[in-house]
Amino acid sequence: MHIFRSLTDIQPHVAQGSCATIGNFDGVHLGHQALLRRVMDSARNSRLPSVAVTFDPHPLRVILGKTPPFITLTDQKIEIMDKLGLDYLLCLPFTREMAGMEPEQFVLTFLIKGLNLKHLVIGYDYAFGKKRRGDFSLLQELGTKYGFTAEQIGPVQKNGDTISSTRIRELVEQGRVHEARPLLGRWYRVVGSVVEGRNRGGRLLGFPTANLKLIDELAPQPGVYAVWAEFQGQIHKAVANIGYNPTFGNDALSVEVHIMDFNKDIYGSELRVHFVERLRSERKFDSLDALMEQIYQDIASGRELLDRPANAL
The missing domain is CATH 2.40.30.30 (Riboflavin kinase-like)
Incomplete structure (x- = not known):
């Protein structure tokens, strides 16, 4: 997996297009891994590179100044994603300017012009852009406008639990580390x-x-x-x-x-x-x-x- 920290650096590698996903991926738990594997499958079928886009620092830390403790810091996220077999990871510095971008401008800047996007996979709860106004419905509209397809995958469950970073964090903080393993996959x-x-x-x-x-x-x-x-x-x-x-x-x-x-x-x-x-x-x-x-x-x-x-x- 090659790691890039700017659009300029990754652009020569996605000149023919890309299949991408985007998110914070705190924990890179089994739900995240299902999303990443879906992107890799789509990329393989389309003969395009697979790309995951994430942010450092975490957007909430920039917007709110304080967040719950993270399950995985950036270095561990990169290590786990690398083992999954992704082609590229784009780790963008998150800024207040980025937080204020309208959803369409965000898509146009980072996904269309930046990644030459052909297919996007997002999780069931992903939202983006100013005040999180960007959702799956908007992505479908923008896909028609800019020439890409969008796909949303549902929540992944384990033992009746929806796998989420919040749930894993709760289990760890309560000392129930053995119960966190089936959700993390480690x-x-x-x-x-x-x-x-x-x-x-x-x-x-x-x-x-x-x-x-x-x-x-x-x-x-x-x-x-x-x-x-x-x-x-x-x-x-x-x-x-x-x-x-x-x-x-x-x-x-x-x-x-x-x-x-x-x-x-x-x-x-x-x-x-x-x-x-x-x-x-x-x-x-x-x-x-x-x-x-x-x-x-x-x-x-x-x-x-x-x-x-x-x-x-």
């Missing part, structure tokens, strides 16, 4: 750099931990989780604690990962953490001995969960 993941912590895990408790400074915005509800820790492409069983360490009286949120059967100095490195299941809530212990006993139980429970074939990464 375990929910965060990425962070390993930084110096308070040196309690190894020194006081005998369980060394990697303390993460998160890059991602969305953190699961505080508690202890069975997770897969990914370091330099290698996957390791681990347990993670997200919370405030009430036994020690902390007031700042921390993410600490104990990687099982692992003994490497990884300070300053990137660590990816894939959340499998919440083991318990965070709580205060009366003594270090009680905390240590609980950590032994957490590691044993985490190992047993991660040994299950259904929980493989």
Whole structure:
């Protein structure tokens, strides 16, 4: 997949036309993936390149200034889309000027002149242009006027749930990470750099931990989780604690990962953490001995969960 960040750069590659979709794709969940695969199928049948158009920063962050935490930041969105097999991703910088464009002007500027659009696929809830006045009905009218076809796909459901970024965000924030997996098509993941912590895990408790400074915005509800820790492409069983360490009286949120059967100095490195299941809530212990006993139980429970074939990464 080739990534472009301006119309000028992508235009030579779509001179004969394109099949495209457009959206924010937060989470690149299974609903988004169905949309992207439909675009790729249409492009293959038409012998045209497939293009996904997205924005950075997110339009709502520009318009409203504040948004809920995102499930996937731009780098992870790009990584997931690349694995799907798209030809091109056009990641446009979103501006207030763009937000104020009338829908027809938006289509003419970015899709007709920019992408030489021949076919457009959108999701059931997509709207665009000033005050979100652009909808599927308008796209059909503009298609007749400018010579492209438009297609809208309906919502994708899983286990009676409509797959949406909002629903996935709710599940993660509630700690129900195992329920988020069927909607995402993967375990929910965060990425962070390993930084110096308070040196309690190894020194006081005998369980060394990697303390993460998160890059991602969305953190699961505080508690202890069975997770897969990914370091330099290698996957390791681990347990993670997200919370405030009430036994020690902390007031700042921390993410600490104990990687099982692992003994490497990884300070300053990137660590990816894939959340499998919440083991318990965070709580205060009366003594270090009680905390240590609980950590032994957490590691044993985490190992047993991660040994299950259904929980493989």
